[in-house]
Amino acid sequence: MSKVLSPGTYFMQGNKALAEGAVAAGCRFFAGYPITPASEIAEHLAVRLPHVGGIMIQMEDEIASLASVIGASWAGTKSMTATSGPGFSLMQESIGYAFMTETPCVIVDVQRAGPSTGQATKGGQGDVMQARWGTHGDYASIVLSPNSVQEMYDLTIRAFNLAEEFRTPVILLSDEVTSHMREQITVPPADHVEIRTRTPPRVGEPYFGGTLVPPMPSVGEGFDVVVTGSTHNEVGLRFTADPTVHSALVTRLVGKIEVAAQSMMDCETFNLDGCDVGFISFGCTSRAVYEAVETLEEQGISAGFVRLRTIWPFPEKYVRELAEQARVVIVPEMNLKQIYYEVQRVVDGAARVVPVNQIGGGELVTPETLCHVAKEATDKL
Amino acid sequence: MSRTEVRICGLGGQGVVLAGQILGRAAVYMGKNAVQTQSYGAEARGSAAKSEVIISSDRILFPKIRSCDLMVAMSQSALDVYVHDVKEEGQLFVDSDLVTKLPPSMEVHKVAATRISRCELGSATFANVVMLGAFTRITRLVSSDAMEKAISESVAAKTKTVNHKAFQLGFVLRESH
Structure with a gap:
């Protein structure tokens, strides 16, 4: 088996495409614990990683899984874990540790209907806010949201690149539908794909400060690597009482992501210039929006959309642009208004924001429902 | 052909997800677009399971079935739950030993898939491919x-x-009957 999947078109499952994207991005360590609907990622990497000199390990639980991923990253290996809601909850403490220690890694959450065990095999989109705020303390997260098998591959590579670029954990927020769906995917030649790798520090250069994103050493390469989740100074020494050290560290950690937020915002947009009705969606739900917009256009209602490929940092610019044109902004999601409130905050009265929420059973919001809501909302104008 | 919606449904363990996967992949080999989705229960076997395949010459936007052209039912309970959105001019394929109560006004093809699999191949496992x-x-x-x-x-x-072998047993079936 070759290192990276040969270029060409495949009919592939989303989770498998994600796993292949990870291999293409240079991931050589995966630790995880089986959970529907994410298990195929671990299954595939268990076969695949040994072929490329990597390691897949099934840990005793999700806490240990992310802990070992963090350790592997400090050993200089691009690393990933994959889970679903219940496991993602268990990982929250270590996500904070990865953020505080500036450890690049990719955490996949394939959303299913929660809370708790919920409906284990049915899709949902209820982890959007957990992905943003799940760990404690001041925190900024990078969260990507694929809506096709192609993007399961592409955004996994992007997730690894962002993790290395900003030295931070990146969350790939999938859902049962996108993860289990099979469709065509085109794998590009390896030399057409940009792969980022970390830069080691020069001797004496601090690796927990001194610049917005400091260089990262690996253990075993002669650096004096001290890593702690407690507040630390530029060379990694603990300062657990000094307010200025804490403020400088955490402000920089949040700041490095906020500063880059504009460049990280990644949305698919359609007809933002002249639409009456606008949709804001992400993940599997956006597949219904594509068709709804076509149908509405055929019926003489001008419709457009913003589809969030990056959910966090929240792409405010695009949402604002849509609200400047559209009189109604419809927000369909498979949760009870998690992105709706965020949209409302950004739209700030410039348009009417209408939620469409559907949970349970894994059924997608249909294009017909969206057209109906759009027509009702425009009639009331 | 603009868009054909196929549902393969039955109980967990009957291989309906694999059957959908095979059909979708075959459509892609024929130069068409295909999307296959699935839905199954938390139990390893026995819960309701379905696999949906949409085949189209155009790009497939919405990946789920709204109006089913062709439905394969491998269990009575699956037929009862899912038959409601099959088109009037749609066609139904049923495992003739496992699905006996049929809708009155629909073109139905009865295939003894499970029996053939068990008798000819020694196991019911291959009924999906038959x-x-x-x-x-x-x-x-x-x-x-x-x-x-x-x-x-x-x-x-x-x-x-x-x-x-299972595929061939199913493929020649109509000729011999």
Whole structure:
């Protein structure tokens, strides 16, 4: 088996495409614990990683899984874990540790209907806010949201690149539908794909400060690597009482992501210039929006959309642009208004924001429902 | 052909997800677009399971079925739950031993897939592929060559031979009856 999947078109499952994207991005360590609907990622990497000199390990639980991923990253290996809601909850403490220690890694959450065990095999989109705020303390997260098998591959590579670029954990927020769906995917030649790798520090250069994103050493390469989740100074020494050290560290950690937020915002947009009705969606739900917009256009209602490929940092610019044109902004999601409130905050009265929420059973919001809501909302104008 | 919606449903363990996967892959081999989605219960076996395949010459936007053209039912409970959105002019394929209460006004193809699999191949495991054989011959939605190739790509190496045999048993079925 070759290192990276040969270029060409495949009919592939989303989770498998994600796993292949990870291999293409240079991931050589995966630790995880089986959970529907994410298990195929671990299954595939268990076969695949040994072929490329990597390691897949099934840990005793999700806490240990992310802990070992963090350790592997400090050993200089691009690393990933994959889970679903219940496991993602268990990982929250270590996500904070990865953020505080500036450890690049990719955490996949394939959303299913929660809370708790919920409906284990049915899709949902209820982890959007957990992905943003799940760990404690001041925190900024990078969260990507694929809506096709192609993007399961592409955004996994992007997730690894962002993790290395900003030295931070990146969350790939999938859902049962996108993860289990099979469709065509085109794998590009390896030399057409940009792969980022970390830069080691020069001797004496601090690796927990001194610049917005400091260089990262690996253990075993002669650096004096001290890593702690407690507040630390530029060379990694603990300062657990000094307010200025804490403020400088955490402000920089949040700041490095906020500063880059504009460049990280990644949305698919359609007809933002002249639409009456606008949709804001992400993940599997956006597949219904594509068709709804076509149908509405055929019926003489001008419709457009913003589809969030990056959910966090929240792409405010695009949402604002849509609200400047559209009189109604419809927000369909498979949760009870998690992105709706965020949209409302950004739209700030410039348009009417209408939620469409559907949970349970894994059924997608249909294009017909969206057209109906759009027509009702425009009639009331 | 703009868009054909196919649902393969039954109980967990009957291989309905694999059957959908094979059909979708075969459609892609024929130069079409295909999306396959699935829904199953938390139990390893016995809960309601379905696999939906949409085949189209255009790009497939919404990946789920709204109006079903062709439905394969491998259990009575699956038929009862899912028959409501099959088009009037749609066609139904049922396992004739497991699905006996049929809707009155619909074109139904009865295939003894589970019995044939058990009697001819020694296990009920291959009923899904026997059914795909009959489905392929009757619907002509995809070619048998494409299906054979998709089977090779989709099943475990050690079961390839028996799965091809299962497909042929289903494919020739209408001729011999």
